[in-house]
Amino acid sequence: MSNTISNTISNTISNTISHTILFVDDEKPILKALQRLFRKTKYQILIANSGEEGIKQLKNCKSPVSLIVSDQKMPVMSGSQFLEQAKKISPDSFRFLLTGYSDMNAVTDAINKGEIHRYFTKPWNDNDLKLQVQQTLKQYELIHENKQLTALTKQQNHQLFKISKILDKKVKNATKILNQKNKELETNLFNMVNLLGSLVEMHIPYLTGHGERVSKYAKEIAHVMQLSAKEIGNIEIAGILHDIGKIGFTVNLIENEKHKWSDQENKIYLTHPETGSTIIQFIEQLEDVANLILCHHENLDGSGFPNNLSEEKIPIGSKIIAVANAYDKISNLKIDADKYVQAYLKKDGYTKDELNDDQLRQQGAILHLKQYAFTWYDPDVVKAFLESLKKQGVFSKDERKVKLAELKEGMILTRHLYTINKRFLLPFNTFLTESYIDKLKAIHVNDPIENIFCQSKRA
Ligand SMILES: [Fe+2]
Structure with missing residues (x-):
């Protein structure tokens, strides 16, 4: 089972996450520069020239967006306002803010509210930004894998719990059947022993x-x-x-x-x-x-x-x-x-x-x-x-005389049992089972049985 689980894990946790990055800036040259910077990577690049446009992109994008990079200074909706809404739409996405030195108050506020993970000041250093994006996307992959693993573990725990419940039920049923069989075997052995014992006493x-x-x-x-x-x-x-x-x-x-x-x-x-x-x-x-x-x-x-x-x-x-x-x-x-x-x-x-x-x-x-x-x-x-x-x-002996109709499973014969025509039926000490009682009732119809002496159970 552990092998099966390992295989399932490796199949389920794939390392081939295709990343999508959304860049938001009201200045087209900036967007173009960013597009150029990541052109030769395997990332899917989305661009938006306003916060409103960025929100539309996030809502319409079919694959999850791994990283959102937004300019701070934009008309109508600022970068930190946009990222605040983006967090609600795509909470798993990492968020970067691009800003000038003069916007440091906005940056501090955004960091404190937990809306951004990093910020870059304009103009940025290309290599530095690329490296940070790569590291962030790696972190995104780890978090993603961890979430998948947690979900898988939860699912497998649930399956294991269901399997253990089924096994438990099967074991209980098997034990019940085994106990019944053992009881039957024990009763049969006990009756056979008494029958053997009665043979020598009849002789x-x-x-x-x-x-x-x-x-x-x-x-x-x-x-x-x-x-x-x-x-x-x-x-x-x-x-x-x-x-x-x-x-x-x-x-x-x-x-x-x-x-x-x-x-x-x-x-x-x-x-x-x-x-x-x-x-x-x-x-x-x-x-x-x-x-x-x-x-x-x-x-x-x-x-x-x-x-x-x-x-x-x-x-x-x-x-x-x-x-x-x-x-x-x-x-x-x-x-x-x-x-x-x-x-x-x-x-x-x-x-x-x-x-x-x-x-x-x-x-x-x-x-x-x-x-x-x-x-x-x-x-x-x-x-x-x-x-x-x-x-x-x-x-x-706790012996009492009973009628045929009063016989119950578990009673023990305390004397040999005969019909009125002196036909021997069962030896003393026989443990009566339902099957024995049924057979005795059938015999009784043509050859009545009398003088049944029993005790209620084995002493
Ligand atoms: Fe002896």
Whole structure:
């Protein structure tokens, strides 16, 4: 753009100004002498034998007059009177006064009023007058160029301002579209993650809700530990998908306890973090999540699987998932819950009458986390989790049952969605978009949908 502007400037500011000079004198020989003096120059010469004639010339001249040279002593209108009017008609013209010594009062007055730029006494010196005319015309050119440049700069500033306004508008529109697209992509990714999460839970029904709960606990821990927004987002997704590798588990692996598994099945169990990580790693946005899934069964002391990582080699997100996972397994999935509940009762001297079953399992799970805080689990993560449990909202879902007509974009399904004919439609945690709601309404016409449970937005 700067080149374009420079070119425009050099094209616009031309040095080829053709000068016009007006000589005014009531004595014809003087006018002839002046004409002779400038005959061999490239200037256009105009002459007038009175102030009135000079004014007519100025008004009728098609090109601007660069210099006006006037005699002072003329009948009817004096030189200074003429130049005073000439200044109004052609303010950019330079003005010289030719005068005798006796007119010095008139000259002083004209100079003081700013009507003339130079004066010459008669008789003048030819060379001196020519030199002064040349210098004055050079000055006229500089002023003229400066004016053109100022006008051009003003015009270009105006154009630049218009261009910047257009660019600004375009950038704003593009940003708006980009934000919309990003929001759509984020929503699509979130829904795809929940769909994947629901696949494993449909395959292994007792895991229903496990991924969602682990995700919520893990997110709360990550907030308490003040991790970055990106880390928290990855941990939230890893929580939902951490057991996606169980998708290929056999019925025996799913339905029976560990001691009933064959050696082969035990091996398959130990590979589920790698299987899950492999499934996820090819999704570009989920590469970091894949690593969190890979390491979610590693223990702080190196006794975990699949790679026996320890301490700092385990990603913080995986340490967080491990704690959230252990808590949910005992308190909600009730895996080995009795063992930890008994340990809790024995340790703190409670009886079963003092706490309900849910509270007992929660206390048993907390005891488990505390017992293994320096061997399996990172103590900082356990501490952050215990802190997060004190906050309200970890266990509540803000769930409500709504009618199809009440669905609005932005609502989140809190349970899987089925038709009355038990046709599966959407998994829990699906972020509802306008398009989803329209499709549900279309399905509802032939196969009604009931029991829609939602929360208004993501917790
Ligand atoms: Fe797992």
